Structures are given as structure tokens and as C-alpha cells.
Amino acid sequence: TNASPSNTQTPEHSPTTIAVVKGLAWLFGSGSKTSTAIRETRTAYDLCAKRDNEESKFIHEVCRLSPTYQTWFQIANLHVWMVRTRYRALPAPYGKAFEQEFVNHFFLDIEDRMRAALNHKAPERIVKGYLTEMRDQWMGATFSFDLGLVGSDAELSGAIWRNLFASRGLDGKGELIGKPGKIGESRAVADGKAALAELPFHLYVFSAYIRRELKRLESISDEDVMAG
Template identity: 50%
Template sequence: MSMTLRVSRTLSRVPTRTLVRLYASQPPEAAEKKDKGPTTLVHPPSPPLEYDRHRSPISSLSKNPWVIRAVKAIAPFMGYYSKTTTAIRETRPMYAKCGERLEQETDFLYKECALPPTYQTWFQFTLLHVLILTARLRALPPDDSRTYQAELINHFFLDIEHRMRAVLGPKVPERIVKGYLNEMRDQWRGGGVAFDLGIIDTDATLAGMIWRNLFASRGAPPPPPSSSSSNSSLQDGKERRVLLASAQDIELPSSLYKFVVHVRRELKRLEGISDEDIKLGHIGEWGAVSSIQAPEGAVDYEAWQATGQTIRTGGKQAAASG
């Protein structure tokens, strides 16, 4: 199975069944205010019950052997084992593992990476894991691939809307929700194209995608001044001021390195899982980005390139070669 060949075939995203069509087909009404999405979230709200992996105890009725036998008898006639229903059912726990990743790495993201504790951070970090999983689902047989991708993205947008409403409150106008969902849809599409290009291209390309989306282009130089202001500055003999990098900017390459290795390591791990297990929702457990040790200095980097290990830890980690 070659995931790279499947990834390069098409960059268009599979449309979701209902949610994205409903909201994405209409432009935002509040065009005068270019909202970037909710930004006041300190701690992401709890996911809806269907994405909570800590389910409530099973009722005694569901343990009744007669009830179990009756359900099994009528399930085939209710379409329970159809391809679409199976995809809906099995992609739910797949997505639940993606949606909870931020909670598992809060300290790393907010402290080491200095990312703001906002809704946008949750969205971009979750999107990265959804895109990794989507790349693996794209390697399934064509019919299964389309169905599983569509249902995974549908779960993603259902969770997006749930958390968004939890942030904005119950009285938020529907036009505001539609506008934010349009923004999330555009970021999903654009991020997906850049991600596909990154995983089939170099590490620098993949790091650029992560830098632009998750880190919001942190440390990017300001836009150059207009030609008229530049000429007047030269005529006045004034030197242009060069802004020094902040401490966060200095640590940024190390953080991007960890994310690039994380993406390629998880793609390799998922590639080793059989199609049948993937279709049953058995995707294993995600590795932690924070567990990756970045090389320190040229000697350590050369050792990592040759062996996949860093000198200071000796720990094996996936090589991030393009």
C-alpha cells in the first residue's frame, strides 16, 4: 500500500453530507466585520456526549440476552450493517481521539509552544490530526475511502458547531454561527491542500503549512513599505529599524521540527495498520508531539539524519525526510 501515490491523486476534499452543505453554501451576512472566529476560549468546552470516550455505564436493559438477540435479528433490516452506517459508527471513535488531543497536550501547546488558549488553537490542532487520519482513509478502496472520509469530516464539523455554540452562548444569532462555520470550512479546505502538498514534498513545505495555520505565521516580517515611503526614507538618510526576534520566535524552529516529525511518524504508524482494522475504527493511540526530542546542534542533527536517533536521548523517532 502506497499512501504517497494515493495522496497525490486529488487535493479536493470530499463534501460532507449535510452540515457543511447547509452552512457553507451561504456567504456570511456580516461582511462588514471580518470575524476570525471565537477567540475568548480559555479551556475548550467538553465535547458532545457522542464524542466523549468516557461513556456512562451501560443500562441493565441493554445487557438482557433477549434484547440483544432481538436487536441482532432486526439490525440487518434497519441498515445497521450497511457501508454508510458502518462508516458513521466507526468514524465516531476515530474522531473522538482527534478531538481530545489538545486536552492531552495542553502544557506543551500553551507553555512550550506559547500558543494562545483559544478556540482557533483547538481547531487548528484538531484539524492537523484529522488531516493525518484523512490521508490514511484515502488509501482505502475507493468506495470505502469516500464514505469514511465524508463521515469523519462530518463528525469534525458537528463537534466544531457544538463547541462554537458553547463559546458563543445559547442566544447567538444563526447568521454569526453560519459566518464562523464558513470561516472554518475555508480553513479546512486550504489547510488540507497545503497538508497534502507538505506530506509529498519536503519537510520545509510541511513545516510552512503548520507555521501558517497553527502558529498563525508567528515571526513573519512586516510587509515592506510602499515605494514612495521607502524612497523618502532613503532621501532623509534614515536607517530602517530591524525588529529582533522574541524568545518565542527563537524556539519556533524546534517546535516546528517536533510537529513535522509527529506528522510523519503518525502517517507511518497508520500505514502499518491494515485496511480492515482501519474500517473497524482500530487506529491505535496517537503519539504525543511533546515526546519528540529535537536535535541540538549540527552534530546531533547529522546523527539523527543517519540513524533516526538524537545523541542526547538515544530515543528512536521517525525520520522527517521528505
């Protein structure tokens, strides 16, 4: 399941998550606009976090992506990235402040959901390892989506294939490629050949959706973006 943290007791966040958040603060820079950014980006992040559930039929049944934590992360990360592209276009110092707080919400939720998926019983070293992996996936996806955005549809589709579809078909069988374990596990699709035949269409749908949403975000004024 997606292991929503809303039904669980909020834990203290691990040193790894705190370190990531502090590192992002250094990367983006911090300023006096953070109080507004914290409030408004929370609303925006909540919308991103819900997309896996709201589009469940298409994501899990049509695209055959397993309803796991990993799938939730990739779908949420895609939408987080799209919103971040709009925050980056805000004038200084708002752009960095909004992007920093927005990503902070994401990483805190990542840990909460991860602990819920592991039934709050995993040793801290396991949690730390998964958090490090999620950070690396986040950074890799950001770079690949950025390149796809300024590049061709083929480049954007490649980023979608590598991240959302975990390089489906790389083994020639149409199966998802993933590490074993409760967090990263994935199931083989029912029919490898059929899944591969459908894959180009799914990549096209995602590519068109991304470019359409980015165009819509671009049309929203800076004032409305900062007002949530």
C-alpha cells in the same frame, strides 16, 4: 476554553453546517457502507478532538499557543487530516464513505463547540460567518498539508507555521496573527524574540510527529482501520 459540547444541550445545527455536510457527501460520494463508517469514524474522531487537552502542556505552555477555540480547531484539524490520509487509501467504496462520515463528525462538533464558546447567544449570522471561516480554513489547511506531505520538510513546516502557529513572527514581533473576537482572538506571546527563537524547534517537532504518525497509520491494515 475549548468549550467542550459534552456539558451543553445539543442544539439544532445551522443550515450552514447542514449545507457543508451535504456538500461533502456530494464531494466524497455516498454509498451503502455509511452505517459502518458512521459508527467507526465516530470513535476515531473523538480521539482527534481530545488531542488539544491531552497535549495541553506542550501546545499551550511550550509552544505558547493560546487555549482558545481557534487553537483547538487547528490541533483537531491536523489530526483529522492525518486520519483522512489513511482513509483515502482504503479501497473503493470504503475510502470515500469513511472519509465523508469522519469529516461530518468534525463539522458537527465544530458548530457545537462554537455555540458553547459563544454561550449559545450569538445571532445565527455570526455563527454562519464563523462556520464559513472554519470551512475555508479546513480546505486551506488540507491543501497545504497535502503539499507538505509529498514535498520537503520545509514545505510541511511552512504549512504548520501558517495554520497551527498562525504565521507567528510575520509581523516581526513573534505575536500570533489573528482576527479579534471571542472565537478567533489570540494573545501576544510573552517575549517575542524568545518565541521566534524557539519556533524552528517547534516546527521540527511537529513535522517529525506528523511523518511518524502517518507512517504508523500506513502500517495498520485496511481491515483494522475499518474496524476502528
